[in-house]
Amino acid sequence: MKINKELYSIALVLTVLFFVFSILISSVASAAQVTRIGNGSDPAIYGNKVVWTSGGVIHLYDLTLKIDTTVSSSAAFRPAIYENKLVWRDESSGTPRIAVYDIPTGAITYITQDVVGSSIPAIYGNIIVWDANSSVYMHDISTSTQAWIAQGRTSEIYDTKILYSAEGRDVTDIFMHDITTKKTELVSPYSSDISYPHMYGNKVIWSNFYSRNGFIQMYDLVTKKTIDVTSDNAGNTLYGSDTIDAGDDTGTHIDINEDKVVYSKSGDDQFGYAGVYVYDIPSAKSTPVYIYPRGTHTTPDIYNDTIVWGIDSSYGGVNDTGIYICDLSVTNTLPPVAKFTANTTYGTAPLVVLFTDTSTDGVPTSWLWDFGDGIYSKHAMNATHTFTKPGNYTISLTAGNDAGNNKVMKPNYIVVTNPFPVANFSSNVTHGYPPLSIQFTDLSQNATGWNWDFGDGSNSTQRSPVHEYADPGIYSVNLTVTNENGTDSKLTTITVMQLVSRQRQNVV
Structure with a gap:
């Protein structure tokens, strides 16, 4: 009897946790307006401008005028933007180089020295940094001078500080090099495989890849303390398993601006479903911005209250080439018009069906599926369901956002028949x-x-x-x-x- 009570208590806690978390996703995520502004990958944002690539061509989008302009380019990768300057890795000549584009004049210049096919440029003011062959380089646009900084990789720049990861105390550490003083400082605690540093103000963040897809840590230059932004190796209790490190799916793409950190989450656990998230530094709380199917990796960047992202197709996941923005200061003004499709509508039991949300008008931030067989709650944009018994099933989807909800119903949409008979x-x-x-x-x-x-x-x-x-x-x-x-x-x-x-x- 004691064992039964303990099992019941565990099941009850998990059920309540899942229910509360589902409400959190559908309500909190619906607070901001999400808009699709184009198609492509690797978006970056500064001020009212968003840049991304599509088929090797650079797109520059003005958020105020809502105008998408293509920049004369081909074979362009991983663009970055600061004020009126764009930079990207360019391979149109067959040899990797870094393109520097002046937005007002349309002039393009190239950096050709010490650039390889994996170089990813970052820019702040007149300074561009990148890494090649495990070395970090700096180029000053104003003086056309270039310098080797250190052995390292995954370089980034903020103000006069160049950040990078490198082999330090027999593990990978994060270092900060001051351009003005020429001094280099170790900023990370003794850990393991950490990389992808970013900085704003006196905060430095990075990804700790101790396991799986990593988690985020943040270092305060004033207090000299490090905290975990996302969970560090806690058991996944959403599915009642302690074999998966919850939160260790948040390190593949991160960014920081002012008092916010944005990141991609690719798994489902008690800390959230897969999607785009924003972490508020003062309150130390994460909020889902947009939910995706498990296994989806996104590429969020942030400037002030505007988040931009695309899908990192190198990991698989959803087939979506959209570039999306979310203004955290603006609420949804249009409710969605619920629509969906299925990869199959007829077959023998057990029939596995993938339902895909195709809602239009206002972008939905919550979904409620009714599969017609007594299972009706799946708070996910797309849902996979198995029909175990023959019959005709009516499917409905209720899609919602802060502006309202809309429901679509398809009577007898899924037809499940008996499998072939087996005589005995x-x-x-x-x-x-x-x-x-x-x-x-x-x-x-x-x-x-x-x-x-x-x-x-x-x-x-x-x-x-x-x-x-x-x-x-x-x-x-x-x-x-x-x-x-x-x-x-x-x-x-x-x-x-x-x-x-x-x-x-x-x-x-």
Whole structure:
């Protein structure tokens, strides 16, 4: 009895946790307006301008004018922006180089020295930094001078500080190099595989890849203290398992601006579902901005209250090339018009169906699916459901945001049939003397019709008939079963033996 109570308590806690968390996702995430502004990948933002690449072409979007301008480019990768300057890795000439684009004049210059195919430029003011062959380089646009900074990688710049990861105390550490003083400072605690540093004000963040896709840590230059922004190796209690490190799916793409950190979360656990998140530094709380199916990796960047992101297709996940922005200061003004599709609408049980949200107008931030079989709550943009029994199922989706909800219903949308029948049966006896009465028992699977041939000219359509053999002989018994998808048969033999008279027995 004690074990049963403990199991019940655990199940109750998990159920309540899941329910509360579902409400949190559908309500908090609906507070901001999400807008799709284009198609492509690797977006970055500064001020009212967003830059990204699509098919190797640079796009520059003005958030105020809502105008998308293409920059003369090809084979462009990983753009960055600061004030009126764009930089990106350019491979249009066949040799990697860094392109520097002046927005007002449209002039392009190139940095060709010490650039490789994996270089990712970052810019602040007139300073561009990147890494190549495990070395960090700096280029000053104003003086056209270039310098080697240190051995390292995943470089970033903020103000006069260049940050990078490098092998330090027999582990990967985060270092900060001051351009003005020429001094380099170790800013990370002794840890493990940490990289992708970013900085704003007196805060430095990085990804700690101790396990899986990493978690985020933040260092305060004033207090000299490090905290975990996302969970550090806690068990995943959403699914009742302690074998997965909850929160260790948040390190693949991070950014910081003012008092906010944005990050991509690719898994589902008690700290949130997969999607784009914003962490408020003063309150130390994370809020979902947009929820995606588990396994989706996004690429969020932030400037003031505006978050921009795309999908990192190198990890797989959803098939979505959209570039999205979310203004945290603006609420949704239009409710969504709920729409959805399914990858299949007909098949045999068990039928696995992927439902995809295709809602229009206002961007939904909450979803409620009703699968028509008693399972109706799946707070995810796209949902996979298994129909275990034959039948016609009416499916509905309620999509919502802060401006309202909308529901679409598709009657008899999913048709699930029986699988092909498999004939099988048994009998209580297989031989004996006449009159021999035999109970045949049907053991077939997925059958809706039965036809017995007893081999003596008699037939039956009962499921499990009783038949009597009056005469000796060897009889072939055949069962044919049917359903709407086909037929199947099974054959066996019954032996009715000849009676031997007393007189014949005495003679012998």
